Structures are given as structure tokens and as C-alpha cells.
Amino acid sequence: MIAEFKEFPKEVARAAGVPGMEFHSQEFMPFKSRKEKFEELKKELEDENNCMIGLQGLGGTGKSTMAIEVGKQVEKSKLFDKVIFTNVSTPMDEKRIQDDIAKKLELQLEEEMPMSPAQQIWTRIAHVGKVLIILDDVWEELDLKNMGIQPGFHIKGYCCVLLTTRSMTICNKMGCQKTIQLDVLPMDDALKLFLSHTIASGNDCPSDLKKLAQDIVNECGGLPIVIVAVAKALKSPSLQQWKAALIALKNPMPSRHGIVDEDKRKIYNSLRLSYDHLKGEEAKILFLLCSIFPKAYEIPLELLSRIAIGLGLFKEEDPYYVARSHANDIENALINSSLLLKTGEVYVRMHDVIRDMALEKIDNEKIQVIMDSKTKLKEM
Structure with a gap:
């Protein structure tokens, strides 16, 4: 039996990223095959005839990493006045995306205003200048206007959208003028x-x-x-x-x-x-627990520590501060193994390719991620 969480409270995770591309810490690979694609992508972003650009490839090929790196560079070079990165994923949550974009525009959305949230976002974008919006991990055709995004020229500048997706069909449906395909590494x-x-x-x-x-x-x-x-x-x-x-x-x-x-x-x-190479059952259990969070959720490290301690992963006689230290060590081990990705200073997320593997393992081995009467995790 697999424990299912149908709904998580909003405070479990936050919208992907924080203002400023410099906060995204993913490492770009300076290999020839990637440099060529990177320069191609950057060139297309420099062309104002392109207001919709797609970056397409299999899961795990490095689309998000490349998009983040190009976002950092065009932000630093002032090619765009504002670069906004937000994760879309599936199922798509339009309100979360709007809130994330608004936050990065330093805009407080007002429900009581005559203008809708989409209109408020677009009004702010139209007064910023040149804006690049990176929509990461798109799985379905999006109604950008409903989100407050209108690619193309506006009164005070220009809005460009870069989307990353596994599907070429999505790029076609979204009307991408240019689509760059990212293959597996040679x-x-x-x-x-x-x-x-x-x-x-x-x-x-x-x-x-x-x-x-x-x-x-x-x-x-x-x-x-x-x-x-x-x-x-x-x-x-x-x-x-x-x-x-x-x-x-x-x-x-x-x-x-x-x-x-x-x-x-x-x-x-x-x-x-x-x-299998993770040291200790505690690390494996915490890893599997992370996979049960919804796709693309950024998990607060504080919450992860509390879950580990609350489920009794450490010795019951350990003082809280000792157990907290153990939890931090396990979290760092998972990050250092690249099984968890750190986003910002206090959040982690699981790449969807890795998450799929973890859920497959839970399914195959009938791992039941619940508590028994002694607050211990158990297998069935």
C-alpha cells in the first residue's frame, strides 16, 4: 500500500525561485555540445523578432539549467531589464504562477481592484521595459494572456517568453518562432x-x-x-x-x-x-519521503527536518538539537549526491526524473510511507 497525499497545504512549499536570477545556483556544464546550444539560444533571445522561444528535450537533459544560465547572463548584461523564472510543471496552477510572477515584479496583487490579477501583472510588465519570462517545465498549452503575459512589443519595451518543455508539440501549439532542441550528451x-x-x-x-x-x-x-x-x-x-x-x-x-x-x-x-550508495537507512527513507511531495514543489529544509524528527528516524533518546543536527547531515548528503537539488538557501526540490524513479521504487517494493503506533516508518 502506498500512502497518498491528495493535497498539501500551501505553506509546504513556495513558488519556484526568488527575485534575481543570481539566486539560482544550478551549475552549467561548459562542454562543447552545450556551449553551441547555449550560444544559439542567447542569439535568438537577442533578436527582438522572437518573442516566443522554446527549449525542448528529454527530461534530465539540462533544459532548466541552461535556461537559468542564459537568464543570468542576459540579466547581468542588461539585455533585459527584468528576468523572471517560474516553474510551471503539472498539474498547472495558474494562480501560483501569477503569484510567483507578481512577487518577482514586486507587485502585490489586489483581489478587490477593478483590474483582474492578469491585468495587474500585465500593467506592471508594460512599465518595466524589456522583460524575459522563463516558463520552466511546460507540459500543456498555456493561455498566457490569462496569466498576464503578452509576448511582443508594448508601450515602454518588449516582453519575451522562453519556455522549456519535453514536447515539440507544446512549442508548436504555443507559437514559438524558434525552438532549440537539447539532446542527450554525446x-x-x-x-x-x-x-x-x-x-x-x-x-x-x-x-x-x-x-x-x-x-x-x-x-x-x-x-x-x-x-x-x-x-x-x-x-x-x-x-x-x-x-x-x-x-x-x-x-x-x-x-x-x-x-x-x-x-x-x-x-x-x-x-x-x-x-543504494546512500549511507544509512535514514537517508533512504527521507529521500523516498521527498518523492511524495507534489511534482516541482520546493520543500523547506526546516519542514524536512521536522518530518524526520517527528517520524522517529533518530534515536528516541536523542535531544532535539542532536536529532536536528542528524537531519541536517542527511539533507546535505542527499544534496551532495545530486538526488536533491538545492534552490536558494533553505529549500530543496527533486528533479522529476529522479522523483519518478523514487515513486517506481516505492511502487515496486511496496514501501508504505506511513507511521505505525511506535511512530516508525515501516515496509510491507
């Missing part, structure tokens, strides 16, 4: 990324380890989010450990649904390896 870049997280100098990697690394990377499907998670699980360049990891990566993916897609098998096995 082997050379994928190998460099893996070695950069496992060996101080990838060029000095022994030939036997490098061959193993190539095989491991091949099992990661070329997805940066997966490669980094696996690399951080195998930080120690041990021939024996890497051989064992490769065997684990090639093992059949457990599934209740029979035959599975080969790409899905690779992704699941790769992330399962990262999960």
Missing part, C-alpha cells in the same frame, strides 16, 4: 562530466578505469542529471567498485508491468545505484 562530453565528479583530473584517469567509465556512462543514457548522480555515488576511483557498479547497472529493472523500455531501464538502474 559520449565525449558525458565521459568528461562523469570523470569530473570522480577523478580530480579526468585526463590522468588510468586506461582500465576509463574503459569502465565509458561503459558506466553508456548505461546512464547520456542524461546529465543521471550521470552526475551516479558519478557522485562512485566518487572513489576503485576498479573493484566500478566493476560492481557496472554489473548493477546492467541488471534487469524490477517492474510489476512486465517488459520495460530500454532507456527507462538505464535511467532507473542508474538512479537506483545512487540510492
Whole structure:
């Protein structure tokens, strides 16, 4: 049985991001294949004939990271007077998106005003100048006007929308003048990324380890989010450990649904390896708990600590401040393993590719994330 949370209170999480692109800390990969796409995207943003631009690719290819990086650069260079980043995800919550955009415009939406929230947002945008709005993780066609977004020229400037999505159909439906496709990493870049997280100098990697690394990377499907998670699980360049990891990566993916897609098998096995390398059951339990939060929710670290302590993940005789310290250590371990992504100073979120793996694991292994009478998590 899987515990289901049908609705979370609004205070569980906040709208993605905070004012100013500099607060987004995701690391952009300076590889040739990514640089070329990045420069292409930046060039399209510089062209004022483009007011709707799409960045399309598989989940985990680094679309959000690239969008954040380009947002930082055009904000810093003053190409745009204001850059706003907000996560859309699914199911789409129009009010949350409006509140997030309004917050970053330093606008207090007034329900009692003659103007609707969308009109209030657009009035503010129209007086800012050149504005770039990045809509991240779009899964369905959006009515931008209902949100207060009207791409194109206005009285005092210009509004451009950059959306990231897995679907080319969404780009077409949304009327993107330009769509840039982000593919999985080619082997050379994928190998460099893996070695950069496992060996101080990838060029000095022994030939036997490098061959193993190539095989491991091949099992990661070329997805940066997966490669980094696996690399951080195998930080120690041990021939024996890497051989064992490769065997684990090639093992059949457990599934209740029979035959599975080969790409899905690779992704699941790769992330399962990262999960298995977490130290301590407490870290694994907290990781699985994070997956139960709705997609794209940013989870307050304070709330995560309280959940861990409240569910009795630590010794009952531990004083609160000791248990709190243990919770912080586990949270940092999950962040350092790239299984959780830090957003700002006090929030984390789970990439939807990783979340899917965690939910699959809960489903496959019948992990029941509830409390029994002794306030302990249990498996069934």
C-alpha cells in the first residue's frame, strides 16, 4: 500500500525561485555540445523578432539549467531589464504562477481592484521595459494572456517568453518562432562530466578505469542529471567498485508491468545505484519521503527536518538539537549526491526524473510511507 497525499497545504512549499536570477545556483556544464546550444539560444533571445522561444528535450537533459544560465547572463548584461523564472510543471496552477510572477515584479496583487490579477501583472510588465519570462517545465498549452503575459512589443519595451518543455508539440501549439532542441550528451562530453565528479583530473584517469567509465556512462543514457548522480555515488576511483557498479547497472529493472523500455531501464538502474550508495537507512527513507511531495514543489529544509524528527528516524533518546543536527547531515548528503537539488538557501526540490524513479521504487517494493503506533516508518 502506498500512502497518498491528495493535497498539501500551501505553506509546504513556495513558488519556484526568488527575485534575481543570481539566486539560482544550478551549475552549467561548459562542454562543447552545450556551449553551441547555449550560444544559439542567447542569439535568438537577442533578436527582438522572437518573442516566443522554446527549449525542448528529454527530461534530465539540462533544459532548466541552461535556461537559468542564459537568464543570468542576459540579466547581468542588461539585455533585459527584468528576468523572471517560474516553474510551471503539472498539474498547472495558474494562480501560483501569477503569484510567483507578481512577487518577482514586486507587485502585490489586489483581489478587490477593478483590474483582474492578469491585468495587474500585465500593467506592471508594460512599465518595466524589456522583460524575459522563463516558463520552466511546460507540459500543456498555456493561455498566457490569462496569466498576464503578452509576448511582443508594448508601450515602454518588449516582453519575451522562453519556455522549456519535453514536447515539440507544446512549442508548436504555443507559437514559438524558434525552438532549440537539447539532446542527450554525446559520449565525449558525458565521459568528461562523469570523470569530473570522480577523478580530480579526468585526463590522468588510468586506461582500465576509463574503459569502465565509458561503459558506466553508456548505461546512464547520456542524461546529465543521471550521470552526475551516479558519478557522485562512485566518487572513489576503485576498479573493484566500478566493476560492481557496472554489473548493477546492467541488471534487469524490477517492474510489476512486465517488459520495460530500454532507456527507462538505464535511467532507473542508474538512479537506483545512487540510492543504494546512500549511507544509512535514514537517508533512504527521507529521500523516498521527498518523492511524495507534489511534482516541482520546493520543500523547506526546516519542514524536512521536522518530518524526520517527528517520524522517529533518530534515536528516541536523542535531544532535539542532536536529532536536528542528524537531519541536517542527511539533507546535505542527499544534496551532495545530486538526488536533491538545492534552490536558494533553505529549500530543496527533486528533479522529476529522479522523483519518478523514487515513486517506481516505492511502487515496486511496496514501501508504505506511513507511521505505525511506535511512530516508525515501516515496509510491507
